[in-house]
Every structure is written in C-alpha cells, then in structure tokens.
Amino acid sequence: MSSPYLTLTVVELTQETPDAVTIHFERHDRQAVSCLPGQFLTLILPCGPGGKKERRAYSLSSTPSEAPRLAVTVKRVAGGLMSNYLLDTVQVGQQLEVMAPIGNFTLTPQPGAARSVVLVGAGSGITPLMSMLKAVLREEPQSQVLLVYGNRNEESVIFAEQLRRLEQQYAGRLQVEHVYSQPKGPVTAHQHTGRLNRTMLLRILEQRHSFPPAQAEYYLCGPEGMMLEAQAALELLGVPASRIRRESFVAAAEATETAAAQPHGHGDVSAATTDEGASLTRTVTIHYEGAEYQFAVEPNQTILEAALDQDIDLPYSCQAGLCTACRGKCLSGKVHLDEREGLSDAEMNQGYVLTCVGHPLTSDVVIEIG
Ligand SMILES: Cc1cc2nc3c(=O)[nH]c(=O)nc-3n(C[C@H](O)[C@H](O)[C@H](O)COP(=O)(O)OP(=O)(O)OC[C@H]3O[C@@H](n4cnc5c(N)ncnc54)[C@H](O)[C@@H]3O)c2cc1C
Ligand code: FES
Known part of the structure; x- marks a missing residue:
C-alpha cells in the first residue's frame, strides 16, 4: 500500500476575500495527484500549542483536469488554529505535509451525460x-x-x-x-x-x-x-x-447520536446507550497495514486518541466523525459512536466505525482499517 502522506509545494496564492485564500500546490516532480471532484486534502501543520502538529481537512477547490496543480481554499475561523496559521503565514515556495485526497462526497464526470x-x-x-x-x-x-x-x-x-x-x-x-x-x-x-x-x-x-x-x-x-x-x-x-x-x-451537536456497530452477519445492530459498558477501560485490537495493535482505551477516550497516545500511526483527519479518514470495519464487539455524519446507513449496517469518535463497549472489539 502506498503512503497516504505527500509533500506539496505552494506555487501560488489567491486572496479570494479578506478572510479566504486559495492555496495552489504542486508535487516537486510535477506528477499529478489522483483525486475526484469533491474530495479533500488533510493538511498537517505545526500550528498547535508549542508547535504541536495538527490535522485539518480542506476540500479541493481545483478539479482533476487542473493537474498537476491542486488547490484548497481556506476561510478564517475566529480563534481557529489552522485557518489563522494558514491565512497569516502561508507563502509561495513553502512545503506542506498533507494526506492524499480522500472522501466520499464526490461527483464523477460522465462525458456522455446530459444531467x-x-x-x-x-x-x-x-x-x-x-x-x-x-x-x-x-x-x-x-x-x-x-x-x-x-x-x-x-x-x-x-x-x-x-x-x-x-x-x-x-x-x-x-x-x-x-x-x-x-x-x-x-x-x-x-x-x-x-x-x-x-x-x-x-x-x-x-x-x-x-x-x-x-x-x-x-x-x-x-x-x-x-x-x-x-x-x-x-x-x-x-x-x-x-x-x-x-x-x-x-460537527453539529444535534447530529450526535448513539450508534452501535456489530460485524455483518452477527445479528442485528443494536441501539446501545451511552452508559452501557462505556465506563470501563477496554482493550481494543486494530489491524492496519499488515500489523496488529492491541491497546487499552480509557473511559472518555476515543479509540483514535488511545492509539495516538501509544504512538500508533493510524490514519485520521477531522477528528470529528465527519470525513471518514479514520474509518474501519468492526469485526467483533460493540462500538459506540459519538457522531456518525460521515457514515451512510449502509456502512453502519456493514459494521463500519469511525475510530475518532468511537468508544469500545465490550472487551472483544477488533477493527480492521484500510
Ligand atoms: C471534509 C471537510 C472538508 C473541509 N473543507 C474545508 C474547506 O474547503 N475550507 C475551509 O475553510 N474549511 C474546511 N473544513 C473545515 C476545516 O477542516 C477546519 O475545521 C477549519 O478550517 C477550522 O480549523 P481551525 O484549526 O482554524 O479551527 P479549530 O482550532 O479547529 O476550531 C476553533 C473553533 O471553531 C469551530 N469551527 C471549526 N470549523 C468551523 C467552521 N467552518 N465554521 C465555524 N466554526 C468552526 C470549532 O468547533 C472550534 O470551536 C473542512 C472540514 C471537513 C471535515
Ligand atoms: S478523522 Fe474524520 S471521521 Fe474520523
């Protein structure tokens, strides 16, 4: 599996409004980056407290036909770490670490379509x-x-x-x-x-x-x-x-809901309550890129947070249950999701979970990512 990480060089900046800038990128070898209209890049920048690296998702405002260029357009959010960092400091020639484009909110052009x-x-x-x-x-x-x-x-x-x-x-x-x-x-x-x-x-x-x-x-x-x-x-x-x-x-507060994922073919998906099993430390097993990781998840910790605390480099972007970068399939056990905006009903029924908003409810949770 190729690395999801890329280094892109800023080749141009367009000030769209006083509060929004378009950042145009290219790979140093000017190779096209595979993407679909509607997908997003994840920018990884040292804009957190003490220079801590943070990740944020930014949708591509460019289309694949503009290759080798890619562009994202960032609007300032009051008090926001990455949007202010980008609007105030980004410069042509700067190199930025990103996660390659992903996302399901896409439109695939069909040249013969009349829609x-x-x-x-x-x-x-x-x-x-x-x-x-x-x-x-x-x-x-x-x-x-x-x-x-x-x-x-x-x-x-x-x-x-x-x-x-x-x-x-x-x-x-x-x-x-x-x-x-x-x-x-x-x-x-x-x-x-x-x-x-x-x-x-x-x-x-x-x-x-x-x-x-x-x-x-x-x-x-x-x-x-x-x-x-x-x-x-x-x-x-x-x-x-x-x-x-x-x-x-x-993330919309009112969109938060309780969800339980179970492996396909293991009976019905049951509606878990937030209390059920959520107050105990649980061991979770993750299969990712051919390796198996086992670690404890404390109450009030998400599966992703526990993995990152153990320096396990799982994929993620928004950390809010929106983008599906952290999506995995629950092979056994039960997981409670604080937010499920990014998942369709079909994905929920198939046992997909989002580790960034997922909490284990049982001791036998096994998740396969990728
Ligand atoms: C799939 C996806 C695609 C996205 N695409 C774009 C894009 O193309 N352009 C873009 O500008 N942003 C986009 N975002 C939002 C972006 O990822 C960041 O959330 C946003 O830039 C704020 O990050 P920050 O670090 O500046 O703020 P943070 O430090 O993360 O947040 C500061 C506060 O602002 C709130 N907040 C976060 N985002 C917003 C918002 N958009 N409006 C109001 N309040 C907010 C937070 O809840 C928090 O309370 C996208 C997000 C997702 C999940
Ligand atoms: S990191 Fe975006 S949904 Fe989990």
Missing part, C-alpha cells in the same frame, strides 16, 4: 462544489449546473470573479443564484436577500422551468441548519433521498 446538477452551499462550503461545478462544465458538454450560494454580503463571496467568468464562458449551462443575508447594495438579477432556507430554495428552484426538480442531482455543503432547510425543500419537491448528497465541515 442537471444543483449545488447548494454557503460560506466556505462552496469549495467542493466549485470543484464539481468546473468538472461538470468542462467534461459534460450536455449537462447544466445551478449553483445556489449563500453569503452574508457581496464582499464575502468566495470565487466571485471566477464564477462571473464561468457564467459568461458557459452561458446557458451555468446559472449562479446568490443569496445575501445582509447585502451591502441593491440586489440585481439572480441575487436574493434573506436566508438560504427552504422558502428561498423553493422560490429559486420553481423559477427554473428547464428541468423537473425531482430529476436533478443535488449536492449540499454548508452549515447544518442550511442543509436541513435544503433537504426539507427538496423533500417537498419530491426529490428522492438517493439524489441528494451532503457534506459537513463542522
């Missing part, structure tokens, strides 16, 4: 949508794209100029509808004032008569509240759930 793709995003949630948008426009000449993009005002629109140019270049195939919660000036055509909620989305989608909304494909990325509103609107329009994909950048 309608609707992208709904807010703030930094535009990044994976931008990658998908460019890929569809370039590689699917008969497909059309609608982007509904929510921001506070005109000045906080990431990729504003690039979107304007793409709308001209792909006139009739790309439509961008901007939604501003607090616009600075008067709104013009294809601009809307208010929140990007279900009423707004319904109004925008119903204005488009060129395709039946139930037959489009939807990709959502933004704050949890916006995505729930969008899902409610799409349900009202009769859009099947299988046509809706979503990605979260931040």
